[in-house]
Amino acid sequence: MSKMSLQEKLALLSDAAKYDASCASSGTSKRHSRDGSGLGTTEGSGICHAYAPDGRCISLLKILMTNFCIYDCAYCINRVSSNVERARFSVEEVVHLTTEFYRRNYIEGLFLSSGIIRSPDDTMADMVRIARTLREVHNFRGYIHLKTIPDAAPALIEEAGLHADRLSMNIELPTDTALKTYAPEKNPDEIRRAMGNVRLRKEELKAPTYRGRKAPKFAPAGQSTQVIVGADGANDRTILRSATTLYSSYKLKRVYYSAFSPIPDSTAKLPLIKPPLVREHRLYQADWLLRFYGFEAEEIAPDSGEGMLDLEVDPKLAWALANRAVFPVDVNRAGRDLLLRVPGFGTKSVGRILAARRNGALGYEDLRRIGASVRKAKPFITVRDWRPGGLTDAENLRARFAPPPEQLQLI
C-alpha cells in the first residue's frame, strides 16, 4: 500500500466522520489568549464557521483518528465488514490540521472520534494524547470534543475530561434490543455505566476542595449522545422516553437525533432508506418541548398516533389541536406554564410577554412586535383586541397549518 498524503487521509477520515450530528461549540468555560501565551478563545456562544449544502453547520474539525474498526455495526460506514478504504492519522497530523485551520479562522476546534483499533484502551489513550498535545504543547484554548470509548479504562476517560470541553458517547439505537441486533459488539450497559461515571466525576470536581481551591474543570461543556432514527423499528415515543431517561440520569447537555442516512458499501442486514429528515426535525422540536416547555413524552407522542409524531405540523401545534379544551388562553392573565403551551410562543416570547404586560394589557400588534408567531397563536389566544370565537374549535383548523395535500404522482 502506497503512503497516503495528508489530503487523502483528510478526505477519507472526514467523510467517515460526517454521520455524527453534533457540531456544538457552545456552553463551555471562558478562555482567551489575549496575552499572547496561546491560541484560541471560548466565549460561551458557539460559532458556525461555514455551512455545507446539507444545511449543517461546520463549527469543528470533525474527523476520525482512524476508520479501522474491529466492531461490526450494521449502520456504520466503518464497520469491519465494509470495504471502504482505511487510513489513520498520526498525533502530529491531527494537531497540525487543528491548529492551522484554527489560525485561519475556519473552525472553533476539534471533534475527534475514532474507530476501535486493537483495544478500547489503546484507542482512547491515543485520542487523549492528541488532546493533551494540543493543550499542553500548543497551548490550544479552542474547543475540544472527544468521543469517548465506553469500555476504556476510567482513568483514561478522566484524563480525557480534563483536556476536553465535551465528552460524548453514542447510544446509537434507542433500545438495547436494537443495539444487540445491529451493533452486536457494543454493550449498552457499559455505555450507561461510562455516562454515569462522567456525571459523577463532573459533580465531584464541581465541589470546592477542602481548602476552597477550585478543582480543575472536567468536561465543562458536559456530555452528549446520539441516536440514529429510522434504522430500527422504534417509534418516536420510545426514542423520546429513552432521551428523557438519559437527560435525567446523566445530565446530558444534548441528545442528538440522526436520520439514518445512506452510506457507501452498505450491508444487506440494513437496507438503505431515504433519510427521514422531517422525522428527525420533529424529534428535535419534541426534545425541546421536553426540556424547556414542561411537556412529557406521553403527551406529545400519544397512543392515538401509535407513538409517532405528526410529520405535517410541529409537535406543540399537534398537541394543541388535540387538546383544544385548554384553549383559548388569556395572554394577559395566564401563567408561564400555560403560555409556554401556546403554539407560536417560544420561551423568549413568553419571557417578553410576562415583562411587557406589566405596562398594561397586551393587544394583537403588541404580540407581533414582541416576536411571537401570531399567525400560529391566533386560534389559541385571547388578547385585549382579539378573540378567536369559534376558530379554536373549528373543524378545519388543522388544515390551516398543514401543508396542502399533494397530488399523487405516477412514478
Next chain:
Amino acid sequence: MKTITLPRLGTFEAWRDAARDLAAQGVPPEAVTWVMEGDAPTLFELGSAPRDARAKREVTVPKDFPPLARLLCAARVPGAIDLAYRLLLRVSETRGLLKNRADPEVARTEGIAKNIRRDMHKMKAFVRFREVTAEGAARRQFVSWFEPDHRIEELMGGFFARRFGDMNWAIITPEITMHFKEGDLRLEAVTSKKPDLEDETEALWKTYYANIFNPARLKVKAMQAEMPKKYWKNLPEADLIPDLIAQADARVAEMRETAPTLPPVRAARVLDRLQGQQDAPLSADGLEGLSQALKGCRRCPLAGPATQAVPGEGPEDADLMIVGEQPGDREDLGGRPFIGPAGQLFDLLAGEAGLERGAAYVTNAVKHFKFQVRGKRRIHQSPNGNEISHCRWWLDQEIALIRPKLILAMGATAAQALTGQSKGILSRRGCMENGLHGVPVFLTLHPSALLRQPNPESRDEQTRLVRSDLRAVAHWLAAAA
C-alpha cells in the same frame, strides 16, 4: 437646529458625549441632526455642536441602555442614531422602558440591534485569514479581507485580539484596517480594496468541506439561510458549492444501487477474536462471579432504564449482612451500595453506634434503581412485591455465600425480602425475627426514611431509634463472637 457630526472611529463615544449634553439641556430630538463623518452633508449648517458647560440636569440611564446605543451607533440604517437619542430621552424618564418589547421604539431598536449582532456574529464566523509570514519572522502573520454590512469593526477588534493573541494579523475592510502586532491592537480609518492573497492550507480546508458534506441530506435553503450568498465571494470553500449540489443526487443513487459487497477476509478473523474475548466464560466464582453474573440481569423491567445492577460489597466471611432497599441515584451511577446521602447518614450513625461498616457485607434487597423522571430529576420509587421477589434470587445467593450470623434489614422492602412480611416496620423495628433463610433478622428503619422526615422532632426521635438499634446489633455481634 443643531447638526452633530460623528467620527468613523470612536463613533459611540462621540455620540455619548454629545447626547449627554443635549439631553441635559433638554434639547428635543427633532432639533438635532446626526451625521456620519464623510457622509453627504445635510442642508443645515455643519460643525460639531459645542459642549455646553451649563448643563441643567443630570441624565441617568439604565445599565442595559449604553450597550444598545453602542449597537445603534454602528448601524448603517437611516435614522438609527436619531432613534438612539430619542430612546435616551425616554429611558431617562420612563423606568423599565427597555423591558417593554411591545413599545414600538423599543421593538424597532431591538430589531436593529439584532441585525447588528447578527452581522458581528457572521464576521466572527466568516473572516478567513491567509498566511503572509515573512521568512525568519518571530511571529506568524495573517491577513484577512472582510466586508461587513454595518460599521462593526470597532466592536469586533477585541474578539480577534483575544482569540489570536499569539500571532500578528490584520483585518482589512473597505473603510477600516485593524492591525494586531505584538499584542497591540490599532484601528485606522482608511479606504482599501480587496488584496490578492493565496494560502496553501485552503486546499486542505476545501477537501474537508467537500467531504464533511452528506449528499443524502441536501438542504440548500437551510445552508443559504445561515450563509447568505453575499458572503460567498470571500469564502474559499464557497467555490465548491455548485458542484457539490449538482452531484449530490447521483452520488446517493450510486450508493443505493451498489450491491452489498462481500466482507474483506480480515473481517471474519477480527470478529472471531473479538467474539472469543467477549464470550469468555465467567472467570470467577464466589462473590466475584456473582457480581459478574448480576451485570447481565434482565429478570425484571427495572433493568431497562437503570444504569447498572449494583452488587453488594464487603468481606466474604462477614458475620453481619446489612440489607437496604435498592440503589439510589448515586449508587446507580457509581455502581456501589450505600454511597449516596442515605449511605452517608448510615455510616455516621453506625460509627456512633460502634458498628464497623467495613466488617459487614452491605447489599440491597433490589439491585436496580427504580425511579420516575420528573423534569430533569429521577425520583425514587419503592419496588413492588413482584420486583422484590424476582430480585430475591440474587439475595438468596448472597446469603448462601456469606452465611452471616445476623442480617440487619433496613426498611420495609428489606423486611419483606428477608421475612416475607413488609407491614408495620415501625412497630417491628428493634426486634429480632426469624428470617426466610434460617438466619436471624434484626429490623430497623431505612436511613433514607430519616432524611425524608419533614418534621425535625420526629426525625430526631427516629434517628435516636436507629442509633439504638445499631448499638443493639453491635452488642449482639460482640456477644456472639
